[in-house]
Amino acid sequence: MKNNLFYRTFKNFFRTKSNKDNSSKGKANEKDRLKPSIEDNLSYIKSALGNSADLSYRIIQIGPDNDINICVVFTEGLVDISSLQDLIDSLINKLNPNDLQPTGKEKNLVSALRQKAITVGNAEEVVDFDTLITNILSGHAALIVENHPYAITVSIPGHERRSVEEPQSATLIKGPRDGFTETLETNTALLRRRIRSANFWYESKEIGRVTKTKVMIAYIKGIVNEEVLQEVHKRLDAIDIDAILETGYIEELIQDETFSPFPTIFSTERPDAVAGKLIEGRVAILVDGSPFVMVVLSLMVEFFQASEDYYQRADIATLLRCLRFFCFFIALLAPSLYIAVLTYHQEMLPTQLLISLAAQREGVPFPAFLEALMMEVAFEILREAGVRMPRAVGQAMSIVGALVLGQAAVQAGIVSPAMVIVVSITAIANFCFPAINLATSVRIIRFAMMSLSAVFGLIGIMFGIILLCIHLCTLRSFGIPYTTPAAPFILQDQKDVFFRVPMWAMFSRPRLISQKNTIREQSSPTPKPTSQKGSSEV
Structure with missing residues (x-):
């Protein structure tokens, strides 16, 4: 973990602390x-x-x-x-x-x-x-x-604090409406309300030489993976920085892989989501002043799971989860496939569709790749502007801007209508992920896949997918493979991956996460309707 030559060289290049600072640190610590x-x-x-x-x-x-x-x-x-x-x-x-x-x-x-x-x-x-x-x-x-x-x-703390409100980054139709705030005591109480076990423990640390930020480590004794817990303490104790203002500071300092677009630490504003992961045997890290709580270790499949999946029937949750996986491939590959097919593989299209696309592109002066790149950059600008603008006008501005810009670009002959449709579907699919950091990762990788498709066509897309799979298989989250339970494949943990089985069938915890006290239910009988005597006579 983090022992390759490139990482050590990069880390030493940006390290500004000198031996003189270390020698004076001991004098400063004298009380x-x-x-x-x-x-x-x-x-x-x-x-x-x-x-x-x-x-x-x-x-x-x-x-x-x-x-x-x-x-x-x-x-x-x-x-x-x-x-x-x-x-x-x-x-x-x-x-x-x-x-x-x-x-x-x-x-x-x-x-x-x-x-x-x-x-x-x-x-x-x-x-x-x-x-x-x-x-x-x-x-x-x-x-x-x-x-x-x-x-x-x-x-006797009495500073101003924000009241408990519904999380803005993870809204639900069915489920609790409370969310974490910037006050550490409120966040710990929200978790304690859901987990009233005497084995639910908090441990406190102080990180930051200037800010002296209070950090809490939460876990359930007897269920937590002790090796992961020790690794969390080790990485937090190794942090020597002047300020910790948000969970993002700690996340970047303790994550396994620095040069990866995929998040290896899960963060959320929802107390119910954190409580569910603690019961599975994970460790939560709460930072004073931040409404986001980090959970380690994290797996890739968790970024497709929403808290609402466990508050409704298993068949509905399975359908929605499969839809999210489908949207993942749309958001990742839709522009690339359009560029590759339109540039190198026109024979794959039906004749009528090919004629329609050719007619639309008759007056477009740019190749398909440059056309898609301009539209993707324009949508990214609109997305960022909608986030940064005042809330009262941000949403309206992003919607009106997208409609006006797309219509004007088509009428001016800069882009084709089909390209506007492809980019729009891609942008909509990118919002289907429950975790916003996964959506950001997809947006980054999408540009790389577009470049490969513009140069090599479908072969470039397949090459990019292979590289992506290899990279995912090499990732670790606190020592656990990032693609678990798909690679390595664990049959008993497939109950909550691409589909979700009913609650009465989820009687065990993930095997690699919790290595002791793995049984959630002592017995898991299948619910059956009770027969009533004489019902046929009524």
Whole structure:
């Protein structure tokens, strides 16, 4: 995996980190401990944050004689104000003076406050500035006590967050309407609502030297492939970057193949889709600030599967899935076949159709390949413009632009009507895939297939398909063949590939994904109607 000479050369060429940076990294990681003085600690925090305008603090006095000073430090906009007021009120008005006397295992006043006085949030005792500042910038309120080199951080996040809405990139007719948001806590709760097992575990990591982005790893203990889980931890721990702003950062850093148009990591906005894959034994990676959740390992066939396939009857789901595979070949090969047949293999067309196409192309000044290339580029421009334009006019602009452009091009004699039909069908078929990243891959490969067909005809198309199959068979997703269960062929896993069998027949998990606890149903009886006595007499 990633051990070829070309990859190492490319990686070393773009690596900008020097040995000097590595030597200074150890000094930067040295943690400075808190001081007993509030003034010293507050001065250090202000200096570290550059006297940031959103940093706020308040000094309060508690104790029997108001002789204990506590400085409350927080970041405006990141904490819940009502919870902060409750915290300060409990310290000033509701705290029993006897609770401030350390007893038993409470080694200092800070421990006494954490165990007896703080009634909101999750309290954590902190001894170094690095952890303290990170918590303050993560929605915690810090309590710094005079004459104690310790502090307490209380988690009371209250920043603005988007409500749970229907995903925009994966809409369904039948199924749940909730989707992930940019808030990590909301996303973990959406998964926990669907998987209430005690074996459903979360593990937390912090990635990014500047952003310190929180990343969660979700899996079901006892079902997950332990080797894949260890590989996920290994790849995430190897990431050394200044910022992680979205799942795409991590996806590009941990994927198996960099130079491949096909996605080897599945990402979605749907909690139900992630929950279904976790039950199969996969690992989910959630990134704070992103509504997309990554799932590893991923197989090519999964990009043709929609969540709706499992919410309706098996025969309907099978029909729709076969339609998606058919649309895949249309989106990939339709322009190439048109170019090859019209340029090199006219004898394959019926006479009437050949005469009609020849009449349409009589005034067209460009060869079929250049004609198709211009139309494909024009549609790509319209597609991108429709996405980037304001939502109110984007859809209308893309539709009107396509109609006007196609009609004008035909009337001007630049392209033939048949070419407009072929390119339009190709563009429509490209939207039939549930995963948008697969549609992007098809769009890239389509131009390569068009070039091969323009030079070699149908032989070039067959050569391109062979190269494509070889490339797919060499891909791996966290060590598992990308084309599983087709290559290698696994008979028992064919129940959910090109067709979907009824739920009562899907009693086992994929063999290469989950290697233990592979049985989903202890028994899978075929449903049969019960006979009623005397029904024939009625």
